[in-house]
Amino acid sequence: xxxxxxxxxxxxxxxxxxxxxxxxxxxxxxxxxxxxxxxxxxxxxxxxxxxxxxxxxxxxxxxxxxxxxxxxxxxxxxxxxxxxxxxxxxxxxxxxxxxxxxxxxxxxxxxxxxxxxxxxxxxxxxxxxxxxxxxxxxxxxxxxxxxxxxxxxxxxxxxxxxxxxxxxxxxxxxxxxxxxxxxxxxxxxxxxxxxxxxxxxxxxxxxxxxxxxxxxxxxxxxxxxxxxxxxxxxxxxxxxxxxxxxxxxxxxxxxxxxxxxxxxxxxxxxxxxxxxxxxxxxxxxxxxxxxxxxxxxxxxxxxxxxxxxxxxxxxxxxxxxxxxxxxxxxxxxxxxxxxxxxxxxxxxxxxxxxxxxxxxxxxxxxxxxxxxxxxxxxxxxxxxxxxxxxxxxxxxxxxxxxxxxxxxxxxxxxxxxx
Numbered sequence: 218x219x220x221x222x223x224x225x226x227x228x229x230x231x232x233x234x235x236x237x238x239x240x241x242x243x244x245x246x247x248x249x250x251x252x253x254x255x256x257x258x259x260x261x262x263x264x265x266x267x268x269x270x271x272x273x274x275x276x277x278x279x280x281x282x283x284x285x286x287x288x289x290x291x292x293x294x295x296x297x298x299x300x301x302x303x304x305x306x307x308x309x310x311x312x313x314x315x316x317x318x319x320x321x322x323x324x325x326x327x328x329x330x331x332x333x334x335x336x337x338x339x340x341x342x343x344x345x346x347x348x349x350x351x352x353x354x355x356x357x358x359x360x361x362x363x364x365x366x367x368x369x370x371x372x373x374x375x376x377x378x379x380x381x382x383x384x385x386x387x388x389x390x391x392x393x394x395x396x397x398x399x400x401x402x403x404x405x406x407x408x409x410x411x412x413x414x415x416x417x418x419x420x421x422x423x424x425x426x427x428x429x430x431x432x433x434x435x436x437x438x439x440x441x442x443x444x445x446x447x448x449x450x451x452x453x454x455x456x457x458x459x460x461x462x463x464x465x466x467x468x469x470x471x472x473x474x475x476x477x478x479x480x481x482x483x484x485x486x487x488x489x490x491x492x493x494x495x496x497x498x499x500x501x502x503x504x505x506x507x508x509x510x511x512x513x514x515x516x517x518x519x520x521x522x523x524x525x526x527x528x529x530x531x532x533x534x535x536x537x538x539x540x541x542x543x544x545x546x547x548x549x550x551x552x553x554x555x556x557x558x559x560x561x562x563x564x565x566x567x568x569x570x571x572x573x574x575x576x577x578x579x580x581x582x583x584x585x586x587x588x589x590x591x592x593x594x595x596x597x598x599x600x601x602x603x604x605x606x607x608x609x610x611x612x613x614x615x616x617x618x619x620x621x622x623x624x625x626x627x628x629x630x631x632x633x634x635x
Contacts, residue, residue, distance in 0.1 A: 240391060241367055249367045250297050254316075254410075258392050261412050265308030274306055277609065278452035282432065283471070284308045289325070289456050297363040297408070299356040302326060303456065303480075315411045319480050320360070321352035322405030324458035327490040346490055350403060357400040360408055364389050364396055371398070376409070376419050378476070379506030381485035388416065404484045423511050424474030426635050432474075433533025433635075443563045445527070446594035446603055446614065447535055453479060454609035459492015461542075462499050462589045464607035469537055469591065470503065473633045475510040477503070496539050496589060496629060512633050519630045521622035523595035526602055529632055535591040538604070539627040542588030545580055546625050549573065550604070550615045557616055563598035570599070570618060577620035587627065 243255035253271045256263060269276065269286035277287040286306040294301055296318055302325035305317045319325070326349040365371065368389040376397050377383035384399040384407075395416035397409040411420075436449035451471045455464035463482035470477035486499025500514060507514055519525050519536060529536050540546075553573065560566050593614070594603030602622060606612040 238369075246367065246391070249363060251295050260313055260394060260410075263313060265306065265311050265313050268313055269306055272304070272306070274304055277305075277454055280449045280451055281435070282309060283451065284311075285451065285453075287454055289454075297360050299359045299406070315409060315415070317478060317480075318408045318410075320356040320406040320408070321349055322407075322480060323349060323403065323490040324405075324460050324480065324483060324488070324492060325456060326352060327458075349490070353400060353403070353406055356406040357398070360398055360406065361387060364398065368396065374416070376416060377481065377506070378419065378421055378509045379485075379503070381502040382477075382481050382506045383419070384481065401484055405480050407478075407480060420476050421509075422474065422476050423509075426511065429474050429512075430635060433472075436533045437531060442560055443596045443598035444594060444603070445530055445596065447530060447533060450535055450591065450593060450605065450613075452610060452613060453607050455479065455607045460488065460494070461492075461607055462486065462494035462496055463488060465537055465589045465591060466499055466503055468607060469535055469631075469633050470507065470510075472535060473507075473510075473512050473635075475507055475512055475633070477506070493587075496631075500631060507633060512635065515632045515634050517630060517632060521592075521602060521626060522619045523597040523600060523602060526592050526595050527597070530593070530595055534632055534634070535593050535605070537589055537631040538592050539587070539589050539629040540622075541582035541584070541586045541625040541627065542590070543580065543583050543586050543625060546617075546621060549577070549580075549621060550617050553617070554615045560599075563596065567599045570601075574618050574620045577618050577624055580621060580624035582625050582627070592630075 243258050247254055254260070256271070260268070265284060274286040274288040276284065278285045285308070288304045290301055290304060292300065299320045301318045301320055302322060303319040306313060307315045327345055368391055371387035371389050374386050374388040374397065375383055376386050376399070384401065386397040386399045389396040390413055393413050395411050395413045397411065397416060399407045399409070436447045438446050438448040440446070451468050453464045453467045455461055460479050460483055463479040463486060466482050467477040467479045482499055482503055483494065485502025486494045488494040504514055526536060557566060591605040592602055593605045595601065601616050601618055604615050604617060606615065
C-alpha cells in the first residue's frame with residue numbers, strides 16, 4: 218500500500234502538479250515568462266500605458282473607450298520559452314483587459330505567396346509549410362510545460378463565442394488571472410492572459426444597443442472643409458502577412474462591441490498559409506459571434522460615391538469594402554492624401570482632381586491584389602471618399618475618387634448593423 222502511495226506522489230511530481238506548493242509570486246511569474254509582465258499581484262488595476270511601457274509594446278490604436286498595444290517582436294524574443302510572433306495588450310478605459318500572444322502560426326511563420334511557383338520555389342514552400350506545422354506542436358509543448366511547472370496541472374475549458382470562433386483551451390489560474398493556451402490543429406498557438414471572471418464566461422460580451430448607438434454617432438467628425446470622417450475606429454496592424462480580411466473584420470467587430478481576434482477569424486475564414494482569405498468564408502465564420510453579441514451582418518448594394526456611403530457613415534457605421542489594391546491605386550491614394558493635408562478650399566481642391574478622375578477611369582483591377590479595407594468617410598463638396606487600411610498607424614485615413622473606387626472594386630460591401 219505504501220508503495221502505491223509513493224508511486225502516486227511520484228507521478229504527480231513528474232507531471233508538475235503543485236499539490237502542496239505555495240502559488241508563485243508575481244516575480245516568479247515574470248522570471249518564468251521572461252518579461253516584466255506584472256508589477257504586483259494584480260495586473261488588472263494597473264495603468265495600461267504603464268504596462269505597455271514596461272513590456273516595450275508600442276501603441277497600435279487609441280479610441281475614446283479602448284486602446285491596444287502591439288509588438289511584432291524579433292526572432293530572438295521568447296515568452297515562457299517560446300518565440301512569439303505577435304504580442305497584444307488590450308485595454309478599456311485605460312485599464313488592461315487582456316493580453317494575446319501568438320506563437321507559431323500559419324500567417325506570420327509562413328511567407329505569403331501569390332501566383333504560380335516554379336519547381337524549386339514549390340519545394341521550398343512545402344518545406345516551409347512542414348516546418349511551421351512542426352513548430353506549432355513544439356511551441357504548444359514548450360508553453361504547456363512551462364505553465365504546468367509554474368502553476369500546476371491545467372483544466373480543459375472553452376473560450377470565445379460562435380461555432381467557428383470558439384477555441385478549446387487548457388487553462389491555468391493564478392490570483393484572478395487566467396492563462397489560456399489554444400492550439401487549433403494547423404492554425405496557431407496562442408496564449409491569452411485574461412481576468413478570471415472574463416474567462417469564466419468564455420469571453421461573452423454584449424454591450425447594450427443604446428451604448429453602441431451613442432458611440433457610433435459620437436465618432437462622426439464633421440470638418441469645416443466638408444470632410445465627414447469616422448475618427449474612433451480601432452486600428453489593427455496585420456503585419457507582413459496577408460491578413461487584411463481578418464484584420465479588417467476585427468476592426469469592424471470591435472468598433473461595434475464584438476470581441477474579435479484576427480488570428481481566430483483567419484481560422485474561421487479558412488485563411489491560407491501566409492494569407493489569402495475568402496471574404497464570403499470569413500463572413501460566414503464570424504456571423505455566429507456577431508449574432509451572439511447582438512449585432513447583425515448586412516451585405517448592402519452601395520454606390521461608391523459620397524452620396525452612396527453617407528447613409529452609413531452619417532450613422533457612424535464603417536463599410537467593409539473588397540477591392541483590388543493595385544500599386545497604381547495605392548500610389549494615387551498616397552499621393553492625394555499627402556497633397557490634401559490642410560485642405561481648406563473644397564471648390565479649388567475639387568477642380569484640381571480632374572486629371573486624377575480621368576486617370577482613375579483607366580485603372581484596371583488585378584486578381585493577385587485582392588484586398589479588404591474600410592470606407593470611413595466622404596466629402597460631398599470635393600466628391601471624394603475616405604478609406605482606412607489595416608496596415609497600422611499612418612493608414613487610418615486615405616482619400617480616393619469615386620472613379621478610382623469604381624475601377625478597382627470587387628463589388629462587395631459589408632456593414633455590421635445594430
